[in-house]
Amino acid sequence: MSLYAIQTEIMAMEKKRRLYSMAGIVLIAAVLISGYGLANDLNSGxxxxxxxxFFDYPSEIVKEAWAAGFSFFLVMGRFVPALVETLNIAGAASIVGGTLAVVLAFLGSANLGVKPPVVVTIVRRIMDIMRAFPELIIALFLIFILGSSPVPAMIAVAIHTAGALGKLFSEVNENADADPVEGLASCGATWLQRMRYGVLPQVLPNYLSYFMLRFEINVRASAILGFVGAGGIGMELRRTIGWGKGAGDETAALFMLLILSIFVIDQLSSFIRRRLVTGRDPE
Amino acid sequence: MASSTLAIQPPAPISGSLAVFSRLRRSSLMIMAGTGLMVLYLLYTFISFDLWHLISRSQPQRAVLLATDAVAHKVHITKNIRGAGRLSIAVEGERTATYETPPGWVTVSDDLTRVDLAQGYRVDIYDTHVIFQIPDIGPVHVRITDAGIKTTLPKGVDPPDWLRATSAKFDARPTLGRRVQVSKARIEVHRYFMGWENFFFPFRSELTAYSPGQLFALAFSDQRIDPDMPNWRLMFTTFWKNPGWQHKQVFVALLETFLMAILGTLTAALVGLPLAVLAAANFTPAQALRFVVRRVFDFLRGIDMLIWSLIFIRAFGLGPLTGALAIAFTDTGSLGKLFSEALEGVNNKQMEGVHATGANRLQFYRFGVIPQIIPVFVSQTLYYLEANVRSATIIGALGAGGIGLMLVEAMNTQRHWENVFYLILLTISLVMVMDTVSAKVRSRLIHGRSGT
Incomplete structure (x- = not known):
């Protein structure tokens, strides 16, 4: 092929690629413009x-919080039990869902010699379904049966966590080094022993890192589910917001608690994740 | 002497393996301790959630009720004792779905109304006297007297657990699909049928009477049912405006939820990218500016979608714009942070090469930077889009509208479980379709790139 032919071919490919990019940009712009137009029409305000x-509401609650003076901190203190409840929902859901995710991930990894292989496919589909189910629906359904309580939210978040973490965990498993597993197999180790001593030590740091990230997401999710009747800080927020004027200091206190706890968890989880990633290398 | 000390020293490989064992033991110990702590914590949370009390208080029959009502519908045969003693036969007891002429399994004569509940179950209603024929048990007589409801079971039959008979009320449900209730005010018989009632056309519409094949033929027929419009349009409008199922409103709600997710995510990505350039160390030398932009990301993310939604719902009211803005605000922070990390990892060589050709600033970004981060940009945006379809249903439930709010409202009325079930199915389908499409696009993108 002559140089000229190569050049024309490359130019043609480049042209096609740019055409696609342009089409993509035009499409996105069209979606944005028409979408916002439509959304604006459908919106009540x-x-x-x-x-x-926009600033009316935030400034209203800030003003009321300011007027409360020092007692604002007392109000905040009063809501600590609600915050603890939300954190407990997230914590229990992360642990229950995470444990389930470990089991699902080991059964759903293609490289770990799960027999028969069809189990892998089935477990993967199960994880897909668990992930796809919106937490809201499971929570509402369970609230209907069990009554207003933190447990429905916990179960809903746990199911979603099992699906989401299971997928990430199984990806970690599939990137694990096969040598230790083969070594253990040659010593006559059972499947469980191979997983425990060959795979788990390799993947555990990554698991923990994903787990921390998920915990942070779950705190946010639990707070939101509280709003539909699952208890905790979300439920208190619905109450204070429902009262309208006058409860601004309480609303502000709840916002403050939620923001603070998310900030602390965010910092803590990124610190631990950094430690886990860098702490692994020296060994 | 020296040789004897040497002899008692263990050979080197064993000492090495001992170290391995002790490390292994330590790590197992840590795993055990971690597991123990988790179990303790779970115990604590279950106690604080009052789990046992909750289980004892739970109402599993509600799940059965929901499950039956979700896939079946019932026809009420109601006789009011007070007033004129009128008899009405209606689907789900709705006045708009009352039978003008009784269906084949109900025969009405002057003094007797006979309801055939199939498989040997039969209810005969005389003036204030009900005879419930139950296979294997025989006739159960229920009389409404001034003293209360009097129930007489056949001789030698113990009252089964599905039958409750007090002087105030008689309630028997021998199977899930048959129920007879008698109180001083009324006699009510329910018979269940599988399927959703009047899903396509309302009860009163003349279209309800046709079979699917007839409807298909009718759609293209020239003989108009309604002289004002062709039959296919009549069918569509009747379906679209079906009051029981509200297909139009449901469709609009789904569209709203979809709009929230797609507008919110796209806006967040397109606003997040330029801000990410300002937060990346290798593009923005000014440390103060970088610091400010990063704190803006933290702020947007830290406020949390819940709080953003509540603020936007207050300002903008019900609707997709509210949800879109709440998603956009939160995710500008998350995506901006991710993009800035991706930007800090780009390869300098390509940028230097573009720079060396004398490219201007715009060309520098267009050819030196964007091609490198486009895979991260697109795949992360799609990931967030998937997650945001779920978020949009939740934001909707908080009060922003869309399918989420519709679902919460349908559940709160605690009627029409078939509608709730239908909405749940639609929501899950929306989420799954979005997941599948986005996964397809992402894998296309990655394979397409590695292929060329």
Missing amino acids: GFLTGMQQ
Whole structure:
């Protein structure tokens, strides 16, 4: 092939690629413009009026919180049990879901010699379904049967966690080094022993890192589910917001607690994750 | 002397393996301790959640009720004792779905109403006297007297556990699909049928009477049912405006939820990218600016979608715009942070090469930077889009509208479980379709790239 032919071919490919990019950009722009137009029409309050009112609510609750003075901190203290409940929902859901995820991940990894191989496919589909089910639906359904309580939210979040972490964990498993497993197999180790001594030590740091990230997400999810009747800080928020004017200091206190705890968990989890990733190398 | 000390020293390989064993033992110990702590913590949470009390208080029959009502519908035969003693036969007891002429399994004569509940179950209603024929048990007589409800079982039959008979009320449900209730005010018989009632056309519509094949033929027929419009349009409008199922409203709600997710995610990605450039150390030398932009990301992320939604719902009211903005605000922080990390990992050589050709600033980004981060950009945006379809249903439930709010409202009314079930199916389908499409696009993108 002559140089010229190569050049024209490359130019043609480049042209095609740019055409695709342009088409993509035009499509995204069209979606955005028409979408916002449609959304604005469907919304009960328009964009412009909304923008003017945007700071009304935050400033209202800040003002009320300011007026409360020092007692604002007492209000915050009063809501600590609600915060603990939300954190407990997230914590229990992370542990239950995470444990389930480990089991699912080992059964759903293609490289670990799970027999028969069809188990891998089935477990993967199960994880897909667990992930796809919106937490809200499971929570609402269980609240209907069990009554208003933190447990429905815990179960809902745990199911989603099992699916989401299971997928990530199985990806970690599939990247694990096969040599230790083969070595153990040659010593006559059973499947469980091979997993425990050959795979688990390799994947555990990554598991923990994903687990921390998930815990943070679950705290947010538990707070939201509280709003539909699962208890904790979300439930308190619905109560104070439902009261409208007058409960601004309480709302502000709840916002403050939620933001603070998310900030602390965010920092803590990124610190631990950094430690896990860097701490592994020296060994 | 020296040789004897040497002899008692263990050979080197064993000492090495001992170290391995002790490390292994330590790590097993740590895993055990970790597991123990987790179990303790779970115990504590279960106690604080009051799990045992909760289980004892739970109402599993509600799940059965929901499951039956979700896939079946019932026809009520109601006789009011007070007033004129009128008899009505209606689907789900709704006035708009009352039978003008009784269906074949109900025969009405002057003094007797006979309801055939199939498989040997039969209810005969005389004035204030009900005879419930139950196979294997025989006739159960229920009389409404001034003293209360009097129930007489056949001789030698113990009252089964599905039958409750007090002087105030008689309630028998021998199977899930048959129920007879008698109180001083009314006699009510329920018969269940599988399937959703009037899913396509309302009860009153003349279209309800046709079979699917007839409807298909009718759609293209020139003989108009309604002279004002062709038959296919009549069918569509009747379906679209079906009051029981609200297909139009459901469709709009789904569209709203979808709009929230797609607009919110796209906005977050497109706003997040330029901000990410300002937060990346290798593009923005000014440390103060970087610091500020990073704190903006932390702020947007830290406020949390719940709080953003509540603020936006207050300002913008119900609707997709509210949800889209709440998602956009939160995810500008998350995506911005991710993009800035991706930008800090780009390869300098390509940028230097573009720079060396004398490219201007725009060309520098267009050819030197964007091609390198586009895979991260697109795949992360798609990941967030998937997650945001779920988030949009939840934000909707908080009060932003869409399918989430519709679902919460349908559940709160605690009626029409078939509608709830239908909405759940639609929501899950929406989420699954989005997941599948996005997974396809992502894998296409990755394979397409590695292939060329």
